[in-house]
Structure formats: structure tokens, C-alpha cells
Amino acid sequence: MVGDVAGPELHTHTAHYQGEMAVMIALGDGTKPDLHAIPRATYTDPETASVGLMVDQAKEKGIDAVEFTQDLGTSAKGYVAQAEGHITIVVDRANHTLVGTFMAGPAVSEAIHEAVLAVKVGIRIEVLADTIHAFPTASRVFGTACIEAARSLAKPS
Numbered sequence: 001m002v003g004d005v006a007g008p009e010l011h012t013h014t015a016h017y018q019g020e021m022a023v024m025i026a027l028g029d030g031t032k033p034d035l036h037a038i039p040r041a042t043y044t045d046p047e048t049a050s051v052g053l054m055v056d057q058a059k060e061k062g063i064d065a066v067e068f069t070q071d072l073g074t075s076a077k078g079y080v081a082q083a084e085g086h087i088t089i090v091v092d093r094a095n096h097t098l099v100g101t102f103m104a105g106p107a108v109s110e111a112i113h114e115a116v117l118a119v120k121v122g123i124r125i126e127v128l129a130d131t132i133h134a135f136p137t138a139s140r141v142f143g144t145a146c147i148e149a150a151r152s153l154a155k156p157s
């Protein structure tokens with residue numbers, strides 16, 4: 001099955017991906033669908049976007065998760081767009097990878113894809129923190145959250 005009827009989430013992009021996967025599998029391609037990093041976007045004002053698990057969901061799965069939040073409204077992007085918002089990241093303390101990201105603010109449905117890739121392939125938070133993000137963007141606020149997380153995780157507990 002593909003699309004809404006198959007789940008696990010109801011989005012056009014998920015239905016499209018599953019359709020492509022179904023064709024490839026039917027043609028004998030050895031591909032395996034990977035649905036653990038599905039972007040979610042809601043085109044409200046402000047936009048919201050997310051991927052992965054919230055901190056409580058992660059803890060329920062036994063992950064040693066911690067969250068970090070940056071206010072987007074007081075960032076350069078917030079001033080330029082005159083918009084409110086936030087970016088929250090959830091990080092696995094054990095392996096320093098991104099477990100989830102939750103965004104509200106201008107253009108976050110575009111900015112979420114760096115987090116989608118990071119959750120999909122398990123990019124370490126230190127790599128995301130060391131990545132240069134354009135100024136002034138929502139992505140840069142995401143980068144600042146990653147810097148805060150990397151610094152916090154580097155401190156001896």
C-alpha cells in the first residue's frame with residue numbers, strides 16, 4: 001500500500017515517495033523505503049515545520065534526549081521579517097545526533113530540510129554546529145541551536 005491509506009503520516013510527499021518505492025520494488029530493485037525522517041510542514045502564519053521526535057517521545061523510546069531552543073523573533077531573521085518564532089532541536093546525548101527539530105517562523109518549511117537530512121543519516125551535532133549558515137535566515141537560527149547543543153554536550157557532566 002502507498003499514500004494516506006498506508007501511513008505512517010499523511011502528506012503528499014510521503015505518498016509520492018511511497019509510490020516511487022512501490023514501482024522500484026515491483027521492478028525488482030533491491031531498494032528499502034526509509035520513512036524515519038519525514039518532513040512535516042503547515043503553511044499557517046507563522047509557518048511550522050518539523051521532523052523526528054519531540055523530547056518526550058524520544059525519552060519514551062529510551063533515548064537520552066535533551067532539547068535546545070532558540071528564539072527566532074529576536075534573531076536577525078525575526079527582525080528582517082518582523083516575525084515571531086522559535087527553533088527547537090532534540091539531541092541524543094549518547095551519540096550527539098539530531099533526533100528531532102521543530103520550527104515556527106518565516107520560511108521554515110524550506111529550512112527544515114537540513115534537519116531532515118541530519119535525522120536521516122545521523123549527522124553529529126558538532127558537524128551541524130560547524131556548518132556555515134547564511135545570514136539572516138531561519139537556517140542560521142537552527143545553526144545557532146546546534147552550536148548551543150554542541151557546547152553544552154562538550155561540558156563534563
Ligand SMILES: Cc1cc2nc3c(=O)[nH]c(=O)nc-3n(C[C@H](O)[C@H](O)[C@H](O)COP(=O)(O)OP(=O)(O)OC[C@H]3O[C@@H](n4cnc5c(N)ncnc54)[C@H](O)[C@@H]3O)c2cc1C
Binds near residue numbers: 005010013015043
Ligand atoms: C485540505 C487538505 C490540505 C492538504 N495540504 C497538504 C499540503 O500542503 N502538503 C502535503 O504534503 N499534504 C497535504 N495534504 C495531505 C495530502 O493531500 C495527502 O496526504 C495526499 O493527497 C495523499 O495522497 P494519496 O494518493 O494517498 O491519496 P489521494 O490524494 O486522496 O488520492 C486518492 C485517490 O483515490 C481516489 N479513490 C478513492 N476511492 C476510490 C475507488 N474506490 N476507486 C477509484 N478511485 C478511488 C480518490 O478520488 C483520489 O483521487 C492535505 C490534505 C487536505 C485534505
